[in-house]
Each structure stands twice: as structure tokens, then as C-alpha cells.
Amino acid sequence: MSNNNVISVRGLEKTFEDGITVLNGIDLDIGEGEKVVILGASGSGKSTLLRCLNCMEDPTGGSIYFDGDDIADMRIDINKHRENIGMVFQQFNLFNNKTVIANIMMAPVHLGLKKLRKKKLKNAWISFTNIFKKEKTQLIEINKTKSEIKTEAYEKAISLLKRIGLEDKADIYPATLSGGQKQRIAIARALAMDPKVMLFDEPTSALDPEMVGEVLDLMKQLANEGMTMVIVTHEMGFAREVADRILFVDEGKIQEEGTPEEVFGNPKNQRLREFLSKVL
Amino acid sequence: MKRFAAMVFILLVICATALTSCHPNSSKKQESSAKMIDVKLTDEEYAFVCKKGNNQLVGSFNKFLSDIKADGTFDLYVDKYFKGEGKKQGYDVTTENVQNTPENFIVVTNCPFEPFEYIGNDGKIYGLDIEIAALYAEMNDLQLVIRNIDFDAIFTQVEAGYADIGMAGITVSEDRAKIYDFTHTYYAASQKIIVSKDNSDFDGCSTATEVEDVLKSLNGKKIGYQTGTTGGLYINGDADWGYDGFANIEGKGYATAQDALQDLINGNIYAVVVDEAPGSALVNASNVKWSVKLELFASTMKSQYFRKLLVDGLLNTVKVAVIGLFIGIFIGTVIAIVKVAPKYKLITRILDRICSVYVAIFRGTPIVVQLLLAYYVILPSIGIKGVNALSVGMIVFGMNSGAYVSEIMRGGLNSVDKGQMEAGRALGLSYSTTMLKVVIPQAIKNILPTLGNEFITLIKETSVLSFITVYDLYTALSTIGSKNYEKMVPYLVMAAIYIILVLMITILVKILENIFTKSDKKKTTNTAKVKKNVKEAACEQQ
Numbered sequence: 001m002s003n004n005n006v007i008s009v010r011g012l013e014k015t016f017e018d019g020i021t022v023l024n025g026i027d028l029d030i031g032e033g034e035k036v037v038i039l040g041a042s043g044s045g046k047s048t049l050l051r052c053l054n055c056m057e058d059p060t061g062g063s064i065y066f067d068g069d070d071i072a073d074m075r076i077d078i079n080k081h082r083e084n085i086g087m088v089f090q091q092f093n094l095f096n097n098k099t100v101i102a103n104i105m106m107a108p109v110h111l112g113l114k115k116l117r118k119k120k121l122k123n124a125w126i127s128f129t130n131i132f133k134k135e136k137t138q139l140i141e142i143n144k145t146k147s148e149i150k151t152e153a154y155e156k157a158i159s160l161l162k163r164i165g166l167e168d169k170a171d172i173y174p175a176t177l178s179g180g181q182k183q184r185i186a187i188a189r190a191l192a193m194d195p196k197v198m199l200f201d202e203p204t205s206a207l208d209p210e211m212v213g214e215v216l217d218l219m220k221q222l223a224n225e226g227m228t229m230v231i232v233t234h235e236m237g238f239a240r241e242v243a244d245r246i247l248f249v250d251e252g253k254i255q256e257e258g259t260p261e262e263v264f265g266n267p268k269n270q271r272l273r274e275f276l277s278k279v280l
Numbered sequence: 281m282k283r284f285a286a287m288v289f290i291l292l293v294i295c296a297t298a299l300t301s302c303h304p305n306s307s308k309k310q311e312s313s314a315k316m317i318d319v320k321l322t323d324e325e326y327a328f329v330c331k332k333g334n335n336q337l338v339g340s341f342n343k344f345l346s347d348i349k350a351d352g353t354f355d356l357y358v359d360k361y362f363k364g365e366g367k368k369q370g371y372d373v374t375t376e377n378v379q380n381t382p383e384n385f386i387v388v389t390n391c392p393f394e395p396f397e398y399i400g401n402d403g404k405i406y407g408l409d410i411e412i413a414a415l416y417a418e419m420n421d422l423q424l425v426i427r428n429i430d431f432d433a434i435f436t437q438v439e440a441g442y443a444d445i446g447m448a449g450i451t452v453s454e455d456r457a458k459i460y461d462f463t464h465t466y467y468a469a470s471q472k473i474i475v476s477k478d479n480s481d482f483d484g485c486s487t488a489t490e491v492e493d494v495l496k497s498l499n500g501k502k503i504g505y506q507t508g509t510t511g512g513l514y515i516n517g518d519a520d521w522g523y524d525g526f527a528n529i530e531g532k533g534y535a536t537a538q539d540a541l542q543d544l545i546n547g548n549i550y551a552v553v554v555d556e557a558p559g560s561a562l563v564n565a566s567n568v569k570w571s572v573k574l575e576l577f578a579s580t581m582k583s584q585y586f587r588k589l590l591v592d593g594l595l596n597t598v599k600v601a602v603i604g605l606f607i608g609i610f611i612g613t614v615i616a617i618v619k620v621a622p623k624y625k626l627i628t629r630i631l632d633r634i635c636s637v638y639v640a641i642f643r644g645t646p647i648v649v650q651l652l653l654a655y656y657v658i659l660p661s662i663g664i665k666g667v668n669a670l671s672v673g674m675i676v677f678g679m680n681s682g683a684y685v686s687e688i689m690r691g692g693l694n695s696v697d698k699g700q701m702e703a704g705r706a707l708g709l710s711y712s713t714t715m716l717k718v719v720i721p722q723a724i725k726n727i728l729p730t731l732g733n734e735f736i737t738l739i740k741e742t743s744v745l746s747f748i749t750v751y752d753l754y755t756a757l758s759t760i761g762s763k764n765y766e767k768m769v770p771y772l773v774m775a776a777i778y779i780i781l782v783l784m785i786t787i788l789v790k791i792l793e794n795i796f797t798k799s800d801k802k803k804t805t806n807t808a809k810v811k812k813n814v815k816e817a818a819c820e821q822q
């Protein structure tokens with residue numbers, strides 16, 4: 001079963017420096033292509049749970065398995081894994097000092113070039129040690145040049161911008177964009193890394209009502225394309241429509257989980273019923 | 281640009297008003313010019329000063345002195361400078377801080393101290409001390425290097441080994457002999473008193489005792505002298521020198537005797553006590569009209585030497601401020617990053633402590649103290665010799681500015697939304713990459729005006745560079761002023777140059793800010809370049 005799981009969480013705990021325990025033993029498996037929506041009252045730890053999944057918050061206990069590694073382990077190179085975990089923030093967080101296209105291109109170009117440099121360095125080392133060896137070690141294959149990496153990133157960025165209908169904004173700085181445009185670009189920026197899973201933390205909460213639709217539509221498209229998604233949201237309609245599974249978090253634990261029909265139609269947990277009566 | 285022109289215009293108007301408004305005053309004071317009372321107050325003897333324990337140099341110099349006294353060369357020089365007989369020989373003064381090597385003979389002196397040392401119209405240095413130094417260097421096959429610095433600095437320079445010998449009409453005293461080695465004496469000198477011309481208190485005085493009786497009867501008067509010279513000891517009293525001092529008189533020290541005389545003419549002090557030889561030259565030059573002052577300045581600036589001096593001084597000031605600022609931004613950024621970085625690891629906590637101590641030290645002491653400590657205490661005591669004072673200035677200014685920039689930069693980094701860092705990290709970029717490419721550029725944009733202020737502060741603070749003998753704008757104009765014993769015009773010019781520099785920085789910061797904010801709407805060249813590459817690639821494929 002773990003083979004199909006993109007992320008597996010076991011006994012996750014998070015206690016903040018001030019001593020407040022927000023997560024207290026979370027077990028969670030997220031299957032490939034699954035859309036999981038996290039619900040919970042304000043302050044119940046939804047964001048904390050989501051942010052632990054890519055270690056934006058360092059877990060204080062338990063394990064998070066991703067790509068064969070326990071990323072909760074501090075010794076693991078987290079940057080390598082974060083490349084494959086896209087994240088979308090409530091406040092968009094576009095890089096203010098970069099144009100829209102530079103925002104999207106930055107990570108692929110920078111990380112691509114970094115890998116290229118590493119490969120070249122390794123090859124130099126291999127060629128050097130080969131001088132003393134009888135059996136020559138094969139050089140690592142370098143399939144992209146510097147400019148190819150840049151060009152590829154550029155083309156990918158343009159196609160993403162076309163897809164969200166904002167290609168005319170490529171060379172504009174984020175300051176002049178509307179909230180909805182910013183959030184769609186933030187999603188495009190995350191997609192540019194070809195992530196295996198996307199984490200959304202209330203992506204529409206900071207938007208004016210008339211812009212919520214465009215962002216939810218884009219997320220629905222992604223869902224239909226089979227993207228694995230973990231979403232914290234207060235958009236109950238969206239949750240009902242898109243989610244494969246809904247989790248209700250309270251007091252540091254997942255109190256109830258099930259399909260939207262189960263959770264909305266027949267909530268068992270007392271707190272969940274209170275919560276739903278307020279939001280529905 | 282229009283605004284700049286307007287500001288410069290206003291500046292010129294201010295200067296002009298200053299000049300004309302001074303005019304009536306100065307013409308009134310024209311009559312009340314200074315005079316020297318012709319009574320020797322002290323018995324002193326001049327000698328040259330060397331580093332304590334430099335027996336080789338002292339011995340060889342003493343032998344040289346007795347040789348030239350025996351063969352008449354010395355008397356020839358004295359006649360030349362005190363009676364005006366024979367052709368005087370000028371030598372080059374260097375404004376650079378030349379490294380002290382066995383091949384050169386570095387003389388530090390303090391102009392103007394006519395006729396022992398003073399700058400001539402050709403910008404070369406003349407004087408009795410100078411010709412003696414030149415002859416010694418020639419006879420010993422040494423490269424002569426002459427540097428003109430503050431009188432006080434002569435002693436510290438010699439002691440720290442930056443110079444071989446101090447030759448500046450230096451009076452031998454027991455106190456000084458404890459710390460430095462003196463050559464044999466070569467000239468008997470005395471202090472005299474200068475008062476304003478209409479002062480008749482000393483009429484009829486013919487002995488030192490009579491003058492001192494008059495001085496004792498003056499309650500609460502102020503008397504000026506050049507700091508570090510015998511005049512100060514005479515007024516304030518010094519047991520080792522045998523001077524009782526005057527309890528009823530307030531002594532006032534000046535950087536140069538000329539400044540003291542200027543203050544006397546301005547009516548702020550009662551008298552000046554100076555060495556008699558340069559004193560008469562000072563008095564003669566002290567009473568000139570503004571028009572003459574301007575002419576004097578203009579004629580001095582016609583000399584290529586003084587023009588170069590001014591340009592060098594200006595360049596040094598700008599160099600120290602600019603390089604200091606860059607070093608400051610670098611150090612400040614590093615400290616700020618250490619301060620804002622998460623403190624999980626022990627190493628970051630240790631670095632944080634070190635940075636706190638660094639900031640406390642550099643913000644807790646004046647920059648002058650830092651310069652003096654670095655140049656005269658720390659570098660010589662760790663055995664680094666003959667370093668370039670200009671480089672020391674740049675580094676100390678940079679390190680000082682680093683402490684201030686770190687606080688500015690920390691504010692700048694904190695002003696950048698935390699989400700920017702999170703977004704970078706979430707994409708898999710490292711802390712340092714995100715810092716460098718996303719957070720710091722935004723921080724710098726936010727703190728640009730404050731950084732501009734720091735630059736202005738640096739430019740103005742460079743005037744303390746003279747303490748470590750760097751030729752900055754202040755030293756240059758002060759030297760130009762010493763040339764004719766007229767410093768009013770040079771000081772006004774100095775103020776004007778500082779204001780223009782500061783205005784230029786203000787405008788530069790405005791332009792930079794505009795570029796930064798405009799860039800929010802412009803295309804980035806980077807993506808434009810890639811775009812071009814893509815187009816070309818597409819064309820090739822077709």
C-alpha cells in the first residue's frame with residue numbers, strides 16, 4: 001500500500017517553542033492522485049499540519065515519509081524534497097523584486113544550474129581519478145547545457161502563463177496585479193517544478209469574492225488532471241465537489257475522516273457537527 | 281538637475297554673503313592687528329627626535345651635526361634662513377604614506393614653522409631643518425622622504441616606527457627625553473607673546489619677569505598656544521620644565537599657532553604664546569583684507585602642487601567614504617544575516633554573540649579613537665610596520681560603518697515580509713539563495729535612503745583622517761591655509777566642497793530610488809535576453 005502513497009505521516013507531533021502542543025499524534029496517508037481537504041476550527045492546527053508536510057514547520061515528533069526518506073529527520077536534505085512538494089500560500093508570496101516570468105523561472109533555473117554545476121564537478125573528479133584507475137568509471141551524462149536549462153524553463157513558464165491566461169503579464173512586477181492573478185501565478189510557479197504533490201493553505205481566503213472563482217477553477221483543473229493535492233480551505237462547496245477524502249482536525253488529532261458524503265451527510269464527531277453547523 | 285543647479289546657486293549666494301558680511305568687521309579689525317612683544321619668555325633648545333633606543337640613528341646623526349658645525353656648513357644654513365643670504369633649496373613633500381625601509385629616511389615635520397620648515401610658492405618645502413635633513417640623507421645615501429603632519433602626530437609617528445626622525449623645531453625636555461631619544465641640540469629658542477596692536481599692557485616691559493608680572497595681574501583672560509608646544513606648558517605650568525604657570529589665566533590649545541592667532545585677531549582671546557622664530561612670520565601675515573585673502577587663495581591655487589594637493593585630498597576623502605561604505609555594507613549585511621538567522625545551531629548562537637560584541641565596540645567608541653588605536657597602537661604592537669595610513673583609514677571606516685549598517689540592514693531584512701523567505705524555501709531554494717536573490721534585494725531597496733544618510737555621515741566624518749596623517753579634504757585645505765597663514769578662505773571653500781559632495785550624494789540616492797521604483801514597471805533585461813535566445817533558436821530550427 002505504501003507504494004501508492006505520496007506522503008505517509010506516522011505519529012506526527014508539533015510543539016511550538018512556547019510549549020503549546022498543536023499536533024499530537026497524526027497518522028495520515030496520501031495516495032497518488034488523491035485530493036485531501038483538511039477542515040477544522042480556527043487555530044486547530046490545519047496550517048501547522050500542512051506546513052509540517054514540507055517541513056516549513058519542523059515536526060517535534062513522528063515521521064513523514066516522502067520519496068523513500070523520513071523528511072522529519074533533520075539530517076535529510078529537505079531542499080531536495082521540497083522541489084517536489086509545491087506549496088501555495090494564503091498571501092500568494094510572489095517575489096516582489098522579480099517579474100512574473102522571473103518568479104516562475106527562478107527555482108527551475110537556479111536549481112537546474114546548481115545540479116549542472118554539481119555534475120560537472122563530479123565529472124571533473126571522475127576524470128581525475130580515472131587517471132589512476134585501470135577500469136575507467138563512466139562519466140555522468142550531461143544532457144542539458146546552461147542555455148538549454150534557461151530556455152526550457154522559459155518555455156515552460158510561458159506555457160504555464162498561457163494556460164492561466166496571463167501571458168501578457170510576463171514582464172510585469174507583481175505589485176500591479178490583482179489578488180486572483182497573483183494567486184494563479186503563484187500556483188503556476190509551484191507547477192513549474194513539476195511537483196508530485198501540491199499543498200494549498202487557504203488559497204482563496206485573502207481574495208475578494210469575485211476572484212475566488214478563477215482560482216478555484218484552476219485548482220479544479222489541476223484536480224481533474226490527476227494532481228495529488230492537500231488543501232486547507234473554508235470553501236465547503238469546493239471541498240464537497242473536489243475532495244476524495246475530508247479530514248477534520250481538532251485538539252491536535254484527526255477526529256474524523258471520510259468521503260465528502262460521509263463527513264457532510266453523517267458527521268459522527270460532536271465538534272465536527274458544531275463546526276459544520278457554523279460554516280454551512 | 282534644475283534643483284541641483286538651484287542648490288549650488290543658493291550655496292554660492294550664502295558664501296558670497298558670508299564674505300561680504302565679514303568685510304566691515306574685518307576692516308574694523310584691520311587697525312587692531314597683532315604685534316609681538318619682544319621679550320624672551322623661556323630658554324629652550326631645539327633638537328631632532330628619534331624612536332627610543334634607536335642609538336644607531338642618533339649616534340650617526342650627532343656625528344653628522346658636529347661635522348657640519350665644525351666645517352661651517354651649519355652656519356651657512358642658519359645665515360640663509362635667518363639673514364636671507366644665499367639660495368634656498370626646496371624639496372618635495374609627499375602626501376602618500378610611504379613605507380619605512382632601511383633605504384629611505386622618513387622625516388616628519390609640521391609646517392608652517394618659518395624658517396625651520398614652511399611651504400614655498402612652488403609647493404616645495406623649505407627651511408633650516410629641511411636642508412639639514414636633505415644633507416644627512418645625501419651623505420648617507422638614503423632616499424629622503426618628507427611628510428608634513430600635525431605637530432602632535434610627529435611623536436606618535438616616530439614612536440610607532442612609521443617615520444625615522446621628527447624635525448620640527450622640537451624643544452628638548454626631560455619629559456620628552458624619557459619617551460624619545462633626542463639628537464644634540466642645534467638651536468636656542470624662546471617663546472614670545474603676541475597681543476593685539478592696541479594692547480598697551482606690556483609697554484615698557486623688557487624682561488621676562490616684567491611680562492610675567494603683567495600676566496599675573498590679568499584675571500580670567502584666555503591665552504592661546506599650539507597644542508603640544510612649549511607655549512602651553514608655559515601658560516598652564518609644568519614642574520618638570522620649571523614653569524609655574526598662571527593660575528589666573530585660562531590656556532587654550534589650537535591645532536596650529538595660526539589658528540590661535542586668528543582667534544586673537546577675532547577678539548576671542550587675549551594673547552598667543554608662540555615660538556619666536558615662526559611668530560614674527562605669523563604676525564606679518566595676519567592682517568590682510570578679505571580681497572587680499574581671496575587673492576592669496578587664488579594665487580596659491582595657481583600652483584600645480586596645491587591644486588594636486590586639493591584634488592588628492594578630495595579623492596582621498598571620497599575614496600575612504602566610498603570604500604568604507606562598501607566594506608560597511610558587506611560587514612553590515614553579514615552581521616544582519618547572522619542576527620536574523622534562526623538560532624537552532626550552536627555555531628549561529630556563537631556568531632550572534634561575536635557580532636553583538638563587534639557592534640558594541642564599534643558603536644561604543646568614537647571613530648577617531650578607533651583610527652588612533654588601529655594605527656598607533658594595534659598595528660605597531662602586532663608588529664605590522666609601515667602600513668599605508670589610507671588603507672587603515674578605509675578599513676577602519678568600513679568596520680565602523682559595518683556596525684551601523686548592520687542595524688540598518690537588520691531593519692531592512694525585517695521589513696521584508698516573512699512570506700518571501702517561505703516561498704523561496706518551499707520551492708526548494710536554500711536559505712542563503714533565497715536571502716541573496718529575494719530578501720536582500722528588497723531589503724536594500726527599503727533602506728536606500730537610510731544608507732544614503734550613512735554615506736553622508738561617512739563623507740563628513742572623514743575629516744578626522746588627519747589624525748592618522750592621511751591627506752583628506754580637511755588636511756589639504758588646512759595646508760593650503762598654512763601656506764599664506766590665511767585659513768578663512770580655505771575653510772569657507774572646504775565647507776562649500778563638503779556641501780556640494782553631500783548634495784551630490786542626495787541626488788544620487790534619489791536617482792537610485794527612482795530606478796528601483798521605476799523598475800517595477802520595466803522589463804527585466806534577463807528575461808528579455810532569454811527571449812531573444814529562444815527566438816534565435818526558433819529561427820534556426822526553421
Ligand SMILES: Nc1ncnc2c1ncn2[C@@H]1O[C@H](COP(=O)(O)OP(=O)(O)OP(=O)(O)O)[C@@H](O)[C@H]1O
Nearest residue numbers: 016018020022040041042043044045046047048049
Ligand atoms: N510559530 C508559532 N509559534 C507558536 N505558536 C504558533 C505558531 N504558529 C502557530 N501557532 C499556534 O498554533 C495553533 C494552530 O495554528 P494554525 O495556524 O495551525 O491554525 P489554523 O488551524 O491554520 O487556524 P486558521 O484557520 O486561523 O488559519 C494556534 O493556536 C497558533 O496560535
Ligand SMILES: [Mg+2]
Nearest residue numbers: 046047048202
Ligand atoms: Mg491557517
